[in-house]
Amino acid sequence: MSKKRLDDTSKFLSYVLRHEPQAIGLQLDSEGWAGVDALIEGAARDGRQLTPELIAEVVASNDKKRFALSEDGQRIRAVQGHSSKTVSLQLAEQQPPAVLYHGTATRFMDSINENGLIPGARHHVHLSQDMTTAEAVGQRYGKVVILKIAAQDMQAQGFKFYQAENGVWLTDQVPVGFIETLL
Ligand code: HQG
Numbered sequence: 001m002s003k004k005r006l007d008d009t010s011k012f013l014s015y016v017l018r019h020e021p022q023a024i025g026l027q028l029d030s031e032g033w034a035g036v037d038a039l040i041e042g043a044a045r046d047g048r049q050l051t052p053e054l055i056a057e058v059v060a061s062n063d064k065k066r067f068a069l070s071e072d073g074q075r076i077r078a079v080q081g082h083s084s085k086t087v088s089l090q091l092a093e094q095q096p097p098a099v100l101y102h103g104t105a106t107r108f109m110d111s112i113n114e115n116g117l118i119p120g121a122r123h124h125v126h127l128s129q130d131m132t133t134a135e136a137v138g139q140r141y142g143k144v145v146i147l148k149i150a151a152q153d154m155q156a157q158g159f160k161f162y163q164a165e166n167g168v169w170l171t172d173q174v175p176v177g178f179i180e181t182l183l
Contacts, residue, residue, distance in 0.1 A: 001054065001057050005054070006057065006058055006061055009050065009054060009055075009058045010058050010062055010066065010067075012043070012048065013055075013058060013066075013067055013076075013078070014066060014078065014081070016034075016039070016042070016043075017032065017034060017039075017067065017076065017077060017078040018078045018081045018082045018083060018084065019082070019083045019084055019121075020084070021034065021042075021084060021086070023046070024039075024042030024043060024045060024046050025042050025045065026038055026039060026042045027086075028077070028084060028086050028087055029086075029087075030086065030087060030088050030089075030090075031077065031087070031089060031090065032077035032078055032079075032082060032084075032087045032089060033070065033075040033076070033077045034075065034076060034077065035074060035075055036052060036055060036069070036073070036074055036075060036076050037074075039055070039076060040052070040055075052073075055069075055076065056069065056073070059076065064166055064168075065079065065165070065166035065167075066078055066079060066080075066081070066166065067079065068165055079164045079165040079166050079168075080124075080126070080164035080165075080166065080168050080170060081122060081126070081168075082122060082123050083121040083122050083123065087123070088123070089123075089164075091162035091163070091164070091170065092162065093160050093161065093162060094161055094162060094163045095152075095155065095161070096127075096151035096152060096154075096155060096161040096163075096169055097129060097151060097152070098150070098151065098152045099148055099149065099150065099151060099152075100127035100128065100129060100148075100149045100151040100169050101127065101128050101129070101130065101131050101133070101134035101146055101147065101148060101149065102117060102125070102126070102127050102128070102134055102137075102138075102146075102147045102149060102174070102179075103128070103133070103134035103135050103136065103137040103138025103139070103144055103145070103146055103147075104117075104137075104138045104141065104144070104145050104147060105138055105141035105142035105143060105144060105145065106142060106143045106144075106145055107141070107142055107143075108141070108145075109145055109181070112147075112176075112179070113176060114176075115176075116173055116174050116175040116176045116178075116179065117147070117149075117173060117174035117179065118173050119172070119173070123170075124162070124170035124171060124172060125170070125171050125172070125173060125174055126168055126169070126170060127149055127151070127168075127169040127170070127171065127174075128168070128169065129167070129169065131146055131182075134146050134147075144183075145181060145182075145183065146181075146182040146183055147179050147180065147181055147182065148179070148180040148181075148182050149174055149178055149179060149180075150178045150180070151169070151171075151178075153178060154171070154174065154175075154178045159171060159172070159173075159174075160172065
């Protein structure tokens with residue numbers, strides 16, 4: 001399978017499994033699961049040929065492990081990053097490391113310094129364990145800024161942290177007092 005085909009399919013799966021399932025007439029349950037057959041049928045209506053083999057290869061080869069298949073292979077979901085209102089992942093609260101990182105762009109900093117980090121269209125604020133990942137995330141939006149988040153201090157104050165299946169840390173918001181701007 002070409003890398004381009006895998007990347008294109010990964011982008012399509014992110015779009016329908018996180019954001020717009022209705023674009024192809026797909027139903028997600030509250031845990032984000034869709035039937036693999038229904039996904040293939042919906043994609044076909046959109047003129048896109050998917051096969052169970054292609055889907056399995058995208059899931060297995062995905063750099064960020066964005067998707068998961070159910071044990072029986074019949075269902076698929078995105079493990080984080082959702083904006084779709086029908087999805088509400090039941091995530092177990094976890095103890096975060098002392099420090100987590102968030103990569104963003106300089107143009108958002110006035111608003112972040114005023115309002116803290118807020119989820120935007122997605123369900124959570126996304127945080128990384130390492131600065132390299134945070135840097136890559138921030139670069140998507142412009143000149144990058146890395147923010148250091150005092151995650152354990154936040155948790156001690158009652159803020160909840162969750163970890164998605166792929167290791168991405170999630171929280172509802174980060175108030176200004178827990179954010180240090182690094183660069
Ligand atoms: C910013 C990718 C103004 C926030 C990544 C970010 C991640 C504010 C943007 C995942 C703000 C939202 C999520 C405030 C936050 N004022 N801007 N008060 N608070 N922002 O894409 O974290 O490759 O929804 O800094 O790797 O960039 O798709 O979130 O720049 O894990 O799997 O608002 O998406 O994963 O942008 O990225 P996003 P994100 P995938």
